Amino acid sequence: MKGLLEHIGIESGRLHFSWVSSAEATKFVEVAQSIAAEVKALGPAKYLIKKRAEVA
Amino acid sequence: MIDYTEKIRETARRLLEKGEVEVFIGYRKGSVPMMNEPALIRSPEEANQLHWDSNCGLNLCNYLTKRTEKIGIIANGCNSRNMVTHIVENQIRREQLYVVGIPCKGMIDHRAVRRAVNHREILDIREDDETLTVRGTDFDESLGKRDFLQSNCRICAHHNPVIYDEMVAEPIEENGGVEPYKDVEKIEQMTPQRKWGFFTRMISHCIRCYACRNACPLCYCPTCFTDESRPQWVGKSSDPTDTMTFHILRAYHCAGRCTDCGACERVCPVGISMRQFTKKLNKDVQEFFSWEAGLDLQQRPPLDVYRPDDYNDFIK
Numbered sequence: 001m002k003g004l005l006e007h008i009g010i011e012s013g014r015l016h017f018s019w020v021s022s023a024e025a026t027k028f029v030e031v032a033q034s035i036a037a038e039v040k041a042l043g044p045a046k047y048l049i050k051k052r053a054e055v056a
Numbered sequence: 057m058i059d060y061t062e063k064i065r066e067t068a069r070r071l072l073e074k075g076e077v078e079v080f081i082g083y084r085k086g087s088v089p090m091m092n093e094p095a096l097i098r099s100p101e102e103a104n105q106l107h108w109d110s111n112c113g114l115n116l117c118n119y120l121t122k123r124t125e126k127i128g129i130i131a132n133g134c135n136s137r138n139m140v141t142h143i144v145e146n147q148i149r150r151e152q153l154y155v156v157g158i159p160c161k162g163m164i165d166h167r168a169v170r171r172a173v174n175h176r177e178i179l180d181i182r183e184d185d186e187t188l189t190v191r192g193t194d195f196d197e198s199l200g201k202r203d204f205l206q207s208n209c210r211i212c213a214h215h216n217p218v219i220y221d222e223m224v225a226e227p228i229e230e231n232g233g234v235e236p237y238k239d240v241e242k243i244e245q246m247t248p249q250r251k252w253g254f255f256t257r258m259i260s261h262c263i264r265c266y267a268c269r270n271a272c273p274l275c276y277c278p279t280c281f282t283d284e285s286r287p288q289w290v291g292k293s294s295d296p297t298d299t300m301t302f303h304i305l306r307a308y309h310c311a312g313r314c315t316d317c318g319a320c321e322r323v324c325p326v327g328i329s330m331r332q333f334t335k336k337l338n339k340d341v342q343e344f345f346s347w348e349a350g351l352d353l354q355q356r357p358p359l360d361v362y363r364p365d366d367y368n369d370f371i372k
Contacts, residue, residue: 003336003337004304004308004333006248007243007336009251009253009255009256010248011248012248016372017372018371019372031372048297050291050295050298
């Protein structure tokens with residue numbers, strides 16, 4: 001899925017996958033922070049956003 | 057390849073007469089040139105409707121899903137791979153099928169032929185092994201068949217069926233060094249912006265008719281996600297984002313299952329190359345799981361099994 005989305009132009013670094021157990025609070029924090037940082041660095045998403053319908 | 061027709065008719069007649077199959081699935085000539093249609097033949101007398109030439113690009117596997125009777129069916133390379141996929145996915149049982157194998161030399165791209173005659177109306181098309189003779193009211197042109205093959209047939213490495221009970225002719229030599237993913241690699245080199253531009257332009261003509269889905273033998277869900285309204289997974293209008301979502305999801309449902317038969321592109325009324333989506337996934341499963349769909353009745357597909365050494369670099 002990541003491969004395909006990045007293939008059509010979603011920037012690498014916008015889509016993340018992770019496996020965090022409910023017992024891994026520290027890992028959760030780390031993952032969330034690193035994702036937030038990477039996505040912020042990329043700026044707002046430009047693609048695959050549904051705006052108001054372009055067709056009536 | 058044209059001379060297969062007689063052999064196919066004979067075989068169908070024999071199977072139906074002996075009662076070995078209740079229905080024989082093949083192609084017959086369509087009502088317009090280059091548009092052969094699937095035919096379900098139930099009596100030996102009807103067998104002479106059957107036809108084979110380079111316009112049999114629809115995938116017959118569509119007509120197998122959940123059938124209960126004994127079926128005779130013709131299969132070239134890609135169709136047979138879809139049969140394997142159907143069997144592996146429990147949509148049909150191998151014992152129900154009598155597969156008449158066809159060594160296939162590729163289907164012709166009807167759009168390319170139309171372009172070659174400047175979109176004048178084609179009234180008749182004939183072919184022999186090398187040439188196509190296209191006729192209209194005011195023209196008569198010969199074209200080299202090889203130059204008009206469908207793009208998926210040019211890169212085909214499975215001309216001969218994977219499973220069969222009998223063959224209509226001797227298997228032909230497979231293409232050696234085809235490089236199937238050159239176009240995908242070209243897109244992979246692009247920047248995200250150019251990729252997005254490429255795919256957005258590509259699907260901009262999509263009218264959401266779902267012909268690609270309907271022609272695809274993999275799309276056998278009783279209700280497709282596009283047709284569901286509770287919940288509504290994807291918007292139904294031709295809004296560009298909804299259309300892109302549809303194409304991404306349709307392709308993803310084919311991951312590890314697509315045999316690149318080209319039926320989707322063939323039936324698209326506006327000529328979208330939606331194989332660019334599925335080909336990327338085919339390339340990925342090949343790279344990550346060394347998998348090509350529909351080659352083996354015993355092996356489970358990669359998205360169906362878990363192995364400790366599965367590719368998981370994308371998971372943090």
